[in-house]
Amino acid sequence: MGEFYIEGGRPLDGSLRVQGAKNSVLPILAATILHRGTSVLKNCPRLRDVEASTEILRHLGCRCRWEGDALVVDAAGVDRWDVPDRLMRSMRSSVIFLGAILSRCGRAELSMPGGCELGPRPIDLHLAALRRLGAVIDEGGGRLRCEAPELVGRELTLSMPSVGATENSILAACGCEGTTVILNAAREPEIADLQRFLNAMGQRVRGAGTSTVTVEGRRPTRDAVHTVMPDRIVAATYLAAAAAAGGDVELQGVDYRHLSTVTAALHEAGCQIHSGGDSIRIRSQGRLRGIRPVRTAPYPGFPTDAQAVLMAALLRSRGVTVFVENIFDSRYRHVDELTRMGADIRVEGRVAVVCGVDRLQGAEMACTDLRGGAALAVAALSAEGESRLTAIHHIKRGYEDLARDLRLLGAQVEER
Numbered sequence: 298m299g300e301f302y303i304e305g306g307r308p309l310d311g312s313l314r315v316q317g318a319k320n321s322v323l324p325i326l327a328a329t330i331l332h333r334g335t336s337v338l339k340n341c342p343r344l345r346d347v348e349a350s351t352e353i354l355r356h357l358g359c360r361c362r363w364e365g366d367a368l369v370v371d372a373a374g375v376d377r378w379d380v381p382d383r384l385m386r387s388m389r390s391s392v393i394f395l396g397a398i399l400s401r402c403g404r405a406e407l408s409m410p411g412g413c414e415l416g417p418r419p420i421d422l423h424l425a426a427l428r429r430l431g432a433v434i435d436e437g438g439g440r441l442r443c444e445a446p447e448l449v450g451r452e453l454t455l456s457m458p459s460v461g462a463t464e465n466s467i468l469a470a471c472g473c474e475g476t477t478v479i480l481n482a483a484r485e486p487e488i489a490d491l492q493r494f495l496n497a498m499g500q501r502v503r504g505a506g507t508s509t510v511t512v513e514g515r516r517p518t519r520d521a522v523h524t525v526m527p528d529r530i531v532a533a534t535y536l537a538a539a540a541a542a543g544g545d546v547e548l549q550g551v552d553y554r555h556l557s558t559v560t561a562a563l564h565e566a567g568c569q570i571h572s573g574g575d576s577i578r579i580r581s582q583g584r585l586r587g588i589r590p591v592r593t594a595p596y597p598g599f600p601t602d603a604q605a606v607l608m609a610a611l612l613r614s615r616g617v618t619v620f621v622e623n624i625f626d627s628r629y630r631h632v633d634e635l636t637r638m639g640a641d642i643r644v645e646g647r648v649a650v651v652c653g654v655d656r657l658q659g660a661e662m663a664c665t666d667l668r669g670g671a672a673l674a675v676a677a678l679s680a681e682g683e684s685r686l687t688a689i690h691h692i693k694r695g696y697e698d699l700a701r702d703l704r705l706l707g708a709q710v711e712e713r
C-alpha cells in the first residue's frame with residue numbers, strides 16, 4: 298500500500314465532477330438481492346467498500362460485473378443466506394445485508410460487527426426493528442442467527458434515527474406481508490436514494506427523507522436501472538480543501554441542498570459560495586476566521602462525516618471554533634495527527650476547541666479512519682512544505698482517487 302506525499306501552500310483552481318455516494322450505494326447493493334434478476338447501478342463509485350459488498354454478493358450467489366461506470370448485479374442465483382466472518386469484518390456496514398437477506402431468504406446468518414475506528418458500533422436498534430417485524434434472532438458466540446419464516450408489516454419506532462437501522466428496516470419490510478410504517482426514521486438523503494432504487498425495482502416505499510417511511514411488502518420486483526446520487530461528503534471534503542488551501546473551485550454533479558450546513562459554515566468562515574443547478578463554486582483566500590460552534594447532528598444537521606474536514610480547514614483560521622461531536626464516541630482520532638503540523642486543538646470528551654494558528658508545517662501523519670484521513674490531506678494542502686500520509690487504505694474506503702482529484706485542482710499530491 299502506498300503513501301500520499303502532499304506539498305502544501307498552493308491554491309486550488311479548477312472544476313471537478315464528484316463521484317457517486319458510498320453511503321448510498323452500499324445499502325442499494327444489499328437491496329439488489331430482493332430481485333431475482335438484474336439491477337444496473339450507474340455512477341457507482343469504485344471503492345474498497347464497494348469491492349467488499351460485491352464479494353458478499355458473489356458469496357450469496359450473485360454475478361457482478363462492471364460496464365463502464367455501472368455495476369451490474371444479477372441476483373437470480375442467490376442460494377446462500379450467510380455472510381462469513383471474514384467478509385463481515387472487511388466492512389462494518391455489512392450488517393445492512395441482514396434485512397435484505399431476510400427479505401429474500403427468510404433466514405440469515407452473519408457475524409456480529411464489532412467496534413470500529415469510531416468507537417463501539419452497536420446494532421441493537423437494527424435487531425429490535427427486525428424482531429418487531431417477526432424475525433427470531435439468536436445472538437450466541439459472536440454470530441447472529443435469524444429465522445423469519447413469516448415477516449409481518451407493522452408500525453415500528455426507532456428509539457434513535459439511526460441511518461443503518463432505518464435502511465435495514467426498509468429492506469426487511471420489503472419482504473413483509475402487509476404494510477410497515479417506520480417512525481423516527483433517519484432523514485439522510487441516502488435513504489431517499491435507496492427508496493428511489495427500490496421503487497424503480499417495483500417496490501412501493503414512501504416518505505424516505507422524512508421521519509416516517511411507509512413500505513408495502515411483498516411487491517413483485519423487476520429489473521431496474523438506477524443512477525447513484527452524488528457523494529455529499531466527498532463534496533464537503535473538496536470544499537474544505539479549497540477553503541483551506543485558498544483558490545477558486547467548482548464542484549459539478551452535486552446537490553447543493555444536501556450540503557447547506559457545510560456551505561453555511563464555510564461562508565461564515567469567510568469563503569464565497571455560489572450554488573446553483575448541480576454545482577457549487579467556492580472561492581477562498583486560504584486564511585479563514587473562527588465560526589460559531591459546530592454541532593454534529595442527524596440530517597439535516599451538520600454531518601458527523603464532515604466534522605474532521607471542516608476542522609482541518611479551520612486550523613489556520615483567525616479565532617477559535619468549538620466542535621461538539623454528538624453522533625460517535627470516538628471521532629477525534631485525527632486530532633493528534635493534526636497537532637503534528639502545529640495545529641492547536643484541545644479535546645475534552647465530545648468537545649474539541651480549535652484555536653487558529655498562523656502557519657502549519659508539513660509533517661508525517663498516519664490516517665486513523667476514513668474521514669479523519671481525508672482531513673489530514675486537507676490540512677496538508679494548507680501547510681508549508683511536504684507532508685507524508687501513511688495508512689491511506691482508510692481513505693480508499695470512501696474516495697475513488699483522492700490524489701487524482703486534488704491534482705486535477707492543481708494540488709501537488711503523489712501516491713508512492
Ligand code: UD1
Pocket residue numbers: 319320321323390417418419420421422423424457458459460461462483487601602624625626
Ligand atoms: C451511517 C453512515 C456513516 C455516518 C453515520 C451517521 C453508512 C454506510 N454509514 O452509519 O458514514 O457517519 O450514518 O450519519 O451509511 N446506534 C446505536 N444502535 C444501533 C445503531 C446505531 O446505538 O443499533 C448509534 C451509533 O453507535 C451512533 C449513532 O447511533 O452513535 C448513529 O449511528 P447510525 O446513524 O446508525 O450510523 P450508521 O448507519 O452506522
